[in-house]
Amino acid sequence: MLKVNNLHAEINGKEILKGINLEVRPGEVHAIMGPNGSGKSTLSMVLAGNPAYTVTGGSAEFYGKDLLAMAPEVRSHEGLFLGFQYPVEIPGVSMVNFMRAAVNAKREYFGEPPMSATDFLKMMREKRAIVELDNKLASRSVNEGFSGGEKKRNEIFQMAVLEPKLSILDETDSGLDIDALRVVAEGVNKLKSENNATIVITHYQRLLDYIKPEFIHILYKGRIVMTGGPDLALELEERGYDWIKQQVDNEENNG
Amino acid sequence: MSALQQYIDLYNGHKSLVDSGSAQVLNDLRHSAYEVLRDMELPAKGSENYETTDLEEILSPDYGVNVGRVNIDVNPAATFHCGVPSLSTSLFFSVNDLYAEANDARLGLPEGMYVGSLRQFAINHPEICGRYYGRCADIKNPVVALNTMLAQDGIAIWVKRGVKVDKPIQIVNILQNGAPLMAVRRVLVILEEDSELKVLTCDHTQNPDVEFLALQTIEIFAERNSRLDYYDLEESTEKTSRLSAMYVREGEGCELVIDGITLYNGTTRNEYHALFEGENASLHLYGMGIEDRCRHLDTYSRIEHKKGNCKTDELFKYVLDDDATGAFTGLIKVEQGADKTEAYQNNRNIVGSDNAKMFSKPQLEIYDDDVKCSHGTATGQLDDMQVFYMRTRGLSEHTAKLLLKQAFMADVIDAVRLPGLKERLHLLVERRFAGSVSSCAACNSACGSDK
Numbered sequence: 139m140l141k142v143n144n145l146h147a148e149i150n151g152k153e154i155l156k157g158i159n160l161e162v163r164p165g166e167v168h169a170i171m172g173p174n175g176s177g178k179s180t181l182s183m184v185l186a187g188n189p190a191y192t193v194t195g196g197s198a199e200f201y202g203k204d205l206l207a208m209a210p211e212v213r214s215h216e217g218l219f220l221g222f223q224y225p226v227e228i229p230g231v232s233m234v235n236f237m238r239a240a241v242n243a244k245r246e247y248f249g250e251p252p253m254s255a256t257d258f259l260k261m262m263r264e265k266r267a268i269v270e271l272d273n274k275l276a277s278r279s280v281n282e283g284f285s286g287g288e289k290k291r292n293e294i295f296q297m298a299v300l301e302p303k304l305s306i307l308d309e310t311d312s313g314l315d316i317d318a319l320r321v322v323a324e325g326v327n328k329l330k331s332e333n334n335a336t337i338v339i340t341h342y343q344r345l346l347d348y349i350k351p352e353f354i355h356i357l358y359k360g361r362i363v364m365t366g367g368p369d370l371a372l373e374l375e376e377r378g379y380d381w382i383k384q385q386v387d388n389e390e391n392n393g
Numbered sequence: 394m395s396a397l398q399q400y401i402d403l404y405n406g407h408k409s410l411v412d413s414g415s416a417q418v419l420n421d422l423r424h425s426a427y428e429v430l431r432d433m434e435l436p437a438k439g440s441e442n443y444e445t446t447d448l449e450e451i452l453s454p455d456y457g458v459n460v461g462r463v464n465i466d467v468n469p470a471a472t473f474h475c476g477v478p479s480l481s482t483s484l485f486f487s488v489n490d491l492y493a494e495a496n497d498a499r500l501g502l503p504e505g506m507y508v509g510s511l512r513q514f515a516i517n518h519p520e521i522c523g524r525y526y527g528r529c530a531d532i533k534n535p536v537v538a539l540n541t542m543l544a545q546d547g548i549a550i551w552v553k554r555g556v557k558v559d560k561p562i563q564i565v566n567i568l569q570n571g572a573p574l575m576a577v578r579r580v581l582v583i584l585e586e587d588s589e590l591k592v593l594t595c596d597h598t599q600n601p602d603v604e605f606l607a608l609q610t611i612e613i614f615a616e617r618n619s620r621l622d623y624y625d626l627e628e629s630t631e632k633t634s635r636l637s638a639m640y641v642r643e644g645e646g647c648e649l650v651i652d653g654i655t656l657y658n659g660t661t662r663n664e665y666h667a668l669f670e671g672e673n674a675s676l677h678l679y680g681m682g683i684e685d686r687c688r689h690l691d692t693y694s695r696i697e698h699k700k701g702n703c704k705t706d707e708l709f710k711y712v713l714d715d716d717a718t719g720a721f722t723g724l725i726k727v728e729q730g731a732d733k734t735e736a737y738q739n740n741r742n743i744v745g746s747d748n749a750k751m752f753s754k755p756q757l758e759i760y761d762d763d764v765k766c767s768h769g770t771a772t773g774q775l776d777d778m779q780v781f782y783m784r785t786r787g788l789s790e791h792t793a794k795l796l797l798k799q800a801f802m803a804d805v806i807d808a809v810r811l812p813g814l815k816e817r818l819h820l821l822v823e824r825r826f827a828g829s830v831s832s833c834a835a836c837n838s839a840c841g842s843d844k
């Protein structure tokens with residue numbers, strides 16, 4: 139479903155992504171790990187279409203279509219979802235109105251009439267249950283005054299509402315207590331099917347205990363420098379990143 | 394000829410006609426206003442407190458003034474479609490500056506109050522009227538002087554001691570004429586001790602292609618422990634100018650909410666002058682302006698704390714697009730001895746285009762050291778990250794910005810305490826930002842003046 143080929147991107151004239159290659163097929167779960175500042179969030183922003191970033195080379199296809207040519211909202215309609223590392227607070231816009239606008243925008247894109255008020259509320263209730271999101275949060279302004287964990291839970295709630303084909307979850311596990319982590323991970327698993335796929339960006343093995351990825355990618359200095367199976371995450375947990383950094387830096391120096 | 398001179402000449406040429414269309418109390422002040430104006434030079438654009446507004450230019454068109462009090466043949470209740478239909482109000486009108494009222498306007502109003510024509514009030518209750526009329530508006534203010542010289546009628550509301558008026562009084566000011574016209578409106582609001590009143594005024598312009606000037610002076614006397622909500626909504630056209638000067642005196646223990654909402658306009662200057670004369674009083678002064686195309690909104694406010702233990706909460710918000718200009722000049726002055734004053738002044742603006750301009754000058758002058766005061770201003774753009782976040786959930790850029798602009802205005806709207814009006818305003822503001830049809834959206838006039 140997603141084919142990223144030699145993707146380069148910069149922000150404020152600084153090149154961050156230096157040739158990313160990544161392929162994701164339906165039903166798969168991928169994890170992207172890597173040291174701070176390596177470009178993980180940048181990759182997620184570029185795939186979701188943040189206009190602050192400039193793509194300077196390479197391509198990304200989503201179900202055969204040119205992803206990079208689509209507006210962010212079209213990427214969303216086509217089935218891409220980004221769970222933000224830092225969910226944005228929007229004072230004055232209620233969660234309910236926000237989700238109604240989101241759901242109906244997608245329906246409009248597919249030529250469907252807006253959802254009826256009762257159907258919408260019913261759906262909101264069901265989706266809320268999946269991530270055990272407090273009803274009170276749903277009636278407040280988007281993320282405003284939410285605790286760190288509540289914000290992350292709210293990201294998964296939005297994912298549940300939008301039913302994406304490909305979800306990129308950027309450090310959705312950080313800031314969660316043990317129970318919340320389980321709830322969020324179970325939420326992700328409940329929404330998993332053979333038709334959709336997930337990319338989780340994380341620093342911790344503990345999320346991967348719940349969400350079992352087939353592929354682990356290590357991102358370093360804007361490139362995926364290593365890809366492996368579940369064992370790779372365990373190895374990282376034990377050995378840290380230094381050995382990978384050294385390996386890459388040596389290659390750089392010698393090349 | 395200066396812009397003022399044409400009105401001075403007009404008055405000079407029709408003194409007795411002007412007087413005969415009015416009442417003694419109003420006529421008594423007319424001549425002193427004339428004398429002030431004769432020696433007055435209009436403050437130039439760029440001078441202090443007139444940094445962005447050009448009075449000379451606003452007054453320069455050859456506006457007609459209905460000194461002969463010719464009735465134009467309209468039934469305002471029939472032609473007027475209120476944008477706030479869910480609201481149950483007592484409905485009064487001014488068509489240009491002629492007074493009118495709906496048939497059932499007085500249903501449900503309590504004894505112990507007067508609401509109606511100012512001229513009639515001055516005739517029926519000359520003593521009361523004389524005790525208040527012109528007593529708080531500053532005649533040296535050009536807007537007040539011109540208004541006082543030419544005003545023949547207007548609206549008076551007098552609520553006697555202890556009377557609580559539950560049903561809101563709605564005053565709809567309609568501008569309707571085939572040729573350029575100045576409507577000279579005067580409003581007098583008297584709240585005696587322990588009384589309560591809610592007022593909603595709505596300014597509408599019917600002919601989008603005609604130039605109008607609404608020249609108004611509002612005097613509000615709130616006596617001990619009275620409560621007033623005053624909502625002033627402008628929904629006019631790009632060719633309408635409005636010069637409004639409101640003067641407020643607040644006695645001990647009063648609670649006032651004053652809210653100026655500009656949804657559609659041309660060139661507007663709204664002045665608010667308030668004075669705390671007694672302790673333990675409060676004023677919530679709120680306002681918003683939604684300005685696009687070549688519209689201009691200038692808010693000037695001056696609030697004086699003479700007595701202690703009073704509270705001012707002031708908030709004005711603007712959203713500017715296209716070539717619009719906005720200005721906010723606010724002064725809160727705390728006199729020596731006004732201990733335990735709380736005064737907060739805030740101006741927040743969103744500028745959505747390169748050409749739109751905002752001028753903001755908040756000011757505090759404090760001569761007492763036992764006070765809590767703050768002021769702030771911020772002018773910026775919509776937050777890119779918020780827009781992007783919303784787009785990743787499928788909202789178009791347009792919808793995202795629309796919701797953010799609405800959200801920006803939410804606290805001003807939520808401060809409205811009139812049942813029905815708050816909900817309606819949320820809708821009107823949403824529609825305004827969405828650019829969909831309203832009574833005033835028919836206006837296609839191109840703006841020619843350089844502001």
Ligand SMILES: Nc1ncnc2c1ncn2[C@@H]1O[C@H](COP(=O)(O)OP(=O)(O)OP(=O)(O)O)[C@@H](O)[C@H]1O
Binds near residue numbers: 181223
């Ligand atoms: N607006 C910006 N201007 C310049 N550099 C930026 C900007 N935003 C991000 N960067 C840089 O891009 C690099 C990659 O950042 P990114 O957020 O993608 O890292 P990350 O892998 O997600 O890190 P973390 O694990 O800490 O979340 C960092 O060096 C960061 O400082």
Ligand SMILES: [Mg+2]
Binds near residue numbers: 178179223308309
């Ligand atoms: Mg990151």
